[in-house]
Amino acid sequence: MAHLAEALEPGLADSLVAAIEKGQWVPVGGWWVESDLNVPSGESLVRQGLYGQRYFERRFGRRSQVAWTPDCFGYPWTIPQILKDAGLDYFVTQKIRWNDSTEFPHNAFYWEGRDGTRVLTYNPYGYEHNLDPSRLAAERLEDWERTGSNHQLVLYGVGDHGGGPTIEMLRRAEDLRRVPTFPAMVYDRPLEALQAVRSSEPPPGYPVWQDELYLEYHRGTYTTQARTKWRNRRSEAMLQTAEALATVASSPYPRDQLEHAWRLVLFNQFHDILPGSGIREVYEDAEVFFDSAWAIIDSVTLASFRDLRSRMDTRGSRQPIVVFNPLGWSRGGSFSLPAAGDSIRLSASDVPVVAARHDVQG
Structure with missing residues (x-):
């Protein structure tokens, strides 16, 4: 978003940077876009972090420590290692709560990748909380029972396609902050809020999840388009x-x-x-x-x-053919050549001569 604004609306991009410097806007994510995580290759996901963090550093003067992917359609088991290598120490998603069959059991937990890398992960109650006091109280109680932590991350606002909080939500928050018997509410930045969650980890420790985070909701994401x-x-x-x-x-x-x-x-x-x-x-x-x-x-x-x-020495060859392997290891496979008459003979160093005949079917 910021890069597009920089290219299409430079004035808007400058205003965004000024708001970040004043602490009015907090950049999180650290990836080029909030990418799908199931279909891209591992190299692509590494590049998401590489180019995203480089942009953050160049444009905002800092890198993100928080991976912010609230709306992706599932998360493979390789993600913790990729996040850590990109300098992302925390991971936030709420999408796994959309499961239509199996309720995900954790709020705050360590997601451990196949290589043993761990990332503190938080799974809030949605990304469009309206700060209804009854809902907040019920969720605070459940969060305490699940995590034993006295810190909870609440993402309030209109959310998907809607933007930030409404005036009514802000008024509701201020009213609740003045109620002495209600859990204390603090406006905070994502990084600081997650650091508070880490600092309030109970003695047994947060649970560890050793698997993918499979979303049992959006179907067809491997086949559509x-x-x-x-x-x-x-x-x-x-x-x-x-x-x-x-x-x-x-x-x-x-x-x-x-x-x-x-x-x-x-x-x-x-x-x-x-x-x-x-x-x-x-x-x-x-x-x-x-x-x-x-x-x-x-x-x-x-x-x-x-x-x-x-720069290749092809002397002694009638018609030299160069085959290049772009991988970092040896491989086998096939390649095609345009037909050169009815028959063809191929030879290469350390490879026996191969004869082939071209028929009318190709």
């Missing part, structure tokens, strides 16, 4: 190939071009684009973003191939 999912996966593979080729080429590394291509792809991984929950116009725009990214990737890849070809 299949073309967008296919283009995303192709983009991820193409970017990896382009980066590997550009690394071994002798020309200057096209960092700005590749980063721009990555950002276009990362934007299309937004949690209401890639899962398939957007309207038609969303996917029309996504096609434009993919087209722009692919044009950059193709340009970088072709330039790198030309550079590598110019």
